[in-house]
Amino acid sequence: MTSDIAAGAAGPRLVVCGGRRLGGQVVVSGAKNSALKLMAASLLAPGTSVLHNVPDIQDVRTMQEVLEYLGAVVEFVDGTMAVDTTAVQSHVAPYELVQRMRASIQIMGPLVARFGHARVAMPGGCNLGPRKIDIHLRGLAEMGAVVRSDHGFVEVTAPKLRAVDLFLDYPSVGATENLLMAAVLAEGTTTLENVAREPEIVDLCKFLISMGADIDGAGSSTIRVNGVKEMRQAEHTVLGDRIEAGTFLIAGAATGGEVEVAGISPHVLDLFLSKLRSVGVQVHESPHSIRVSGELGSYRAVDVATLPYPGFPTDLQAQMMVLLSLAEGVSVVTENVFENRFGFVDELIRLGAEIRVDGNHAVVSGGRSFTGAIVRCPDLRAGAALAIAGLAAEGSTELRDVHHIDRGYERFEEKLRAVGADVQRLAAADGGRCG
Numbered sequence: 001m002t003s004d005i006a007a008g009a010a011g012p013r014l015v016v017c018g019g020r021r022l023g024g025q026v027v028v029s030g031a032k033n034s035a036l037k038l039m040a041a042s043l044l045a046p047g048t049s050v051l052h053n054v055p056d057i058q059d060v061r062t063m064q065e066v067l068e069y070l071g072a073v074v075e076f077v078d079g080t081m082a083v084d085t086t087a088v089q090s091h092v093a094p095y096e097l098v099q100r101m102r103a104s105i106q107i108m109g110p111l112v113a114r115f116g117h118a119r120v121a122m123p124g125g126c127n128l129g130p131r132k133i134d135i136h137l138r139g140l141a142e143m144g145a146v147v148r149s150d151h152g153f154v155e156v157t158a159p160k161l162r163a164v165d166l167f168l169d170y171p172s173v174g175a176t177e178n179l180l181m182a183a184v185l186a187e188g189t190t191t192l193e194n195v196a197r198e199p200e201i202v203d204l205c206k207f208l209i210s211m212g213a214d215i216d217g218a219g220s221s222t223i224r225v226n227g228v229k230e231m232r233q234a235e236h237t238v239l240g241d242r243i244e245a246g247t248f249l250i251a252g253a254a255t256g257g258e259v260e261v262a263g264i265s266p267h268v269l270d271l272f273l274s275k276l277r278s279v280g281v282q283v284h285e286s287p288h289s290i291r292v293s294g295e296l297g298s299y300r301a302v303d304v305a306t307l308p309y310p311g312f313p314t315d316l317q318a319q320m321m322v323l324l325s326l327a328e329g330v331s332v333v334t335e336n337v338f339e340n341r342f343g344f345v346d347e348l349i350r351l352g353a354e355i356r357v358d359g360n361h362a363v364v365s366g367g368r369s370f371t372g373a374i375v376r377c378p379d380l381r382a383g384a385a386l387a388i389a390g391l392a393a394e395g396s397t398e399l400r401d402v403h404h405i406d407r408g409y410e411r412f413e414e415k416l417r418a419v420g421a422d423v424q425r426l427a428a429a430d431g432g433r434c435g
């Protein structure tokens, strides 16, 4: 076998045998996009904080490495994580860790607040776009920090942050979180306007309040923080992952099956569920679970535009595009959050989709049927979307670069098998085809 063919076949892969209706219940894990920030927030107090319902995924393991690099002691067993930050003495997030996971930059706010200093490698771009951090840095500077960059690092120094009234240029999730965590120990009342309203922000505020912070307005566009003298360690349970929930709901709908996701409140997915209903998916809501069912031939096209919460989540855009490819009619999907989040379209076309990208719009011609093929996962959510397409395809789909999926989905193939999917994880050498 020539080297490039061998190289292409290298690495763990998922082989999905399509054409089966999914049926059953999935319990979602704790939200990746909350857990990572709660871990960073534990740096705000000495002693040991305890987090429950933490997903055992690659990004959490990377954030554990970041905390241990700073000198924290982390124990993570069966979804419960204890973070002892008493011995933290470094304030540096190295290039290798930031490059592996951009969310490493979320330690900036807590380190500057507690120690007056942070030196963080600047995150590079990624498949989704340049991923700037100008809103984070401008906010910290307005709070009195000295911000300077050199040798690919950004250094933030502030003996004492001061309370200010800040208006974010854009409701950035990460900037809201970094500035929130910086403000809790700043002298006076900080008002943050035009902040992100995601449920993960609310979860972070709950944890910060349990650590002794004085915060109101979580979940609204304006959050007020009355600075306190010190924070104390606390215990918290991570909320359910709404993006994982949406991913499995679309998998159920795209196979014409009936899938229930448990451990999630429907209200965090309001607009998404409304769009599923517009497509023709039956959606049944309970206080802590959501069930979907539908007939593949009955789905119809709808337009979707991603927006900051409570708009349609950009992290469910790729998965939705798979469902729209199966619905009758033409849908327009508009990506308003990231500069380049259609990178997976070419892979989806290889499975049988008909999509034309024009700037931040994707015109999806529906009524398609998929046939299995070898595809590569360009990023986390696109990888999950390609798996869904494989579940709906005739024949075998081989997903490569599945490490992207492992960053954010806990026991992904195990959960899919629990609802009837025929999916196997294969090491490099194994062959894999459907019976």
Ligand code: EPZ
Residues within 6 Å of the ligand: 032, 033, 034, 036, 103, 129, 130, 131, 132, 133, 134, 135, 136, 137, 170, 171, 172, 173, 174, 175, 314, 315, 337, 338, 339, 380, 381, 408
């Ligand atoms: C968080 O990323 C999530 N990641 C992303 O999920 C999610 O897609 C995103 O929020 C939007 O909901 C985590 O929470 C770890 P942003 P974040 O700051 O904080 C621009 C997944 O699959 N921007 O709201 O990086 C930026 O370039 C991941 O789980 C600036 O211009 O998102 C982007 O276009 C993918 N300057 C837009 O804002 C800044 O200083 C949204 O970014 C900051 C952001």
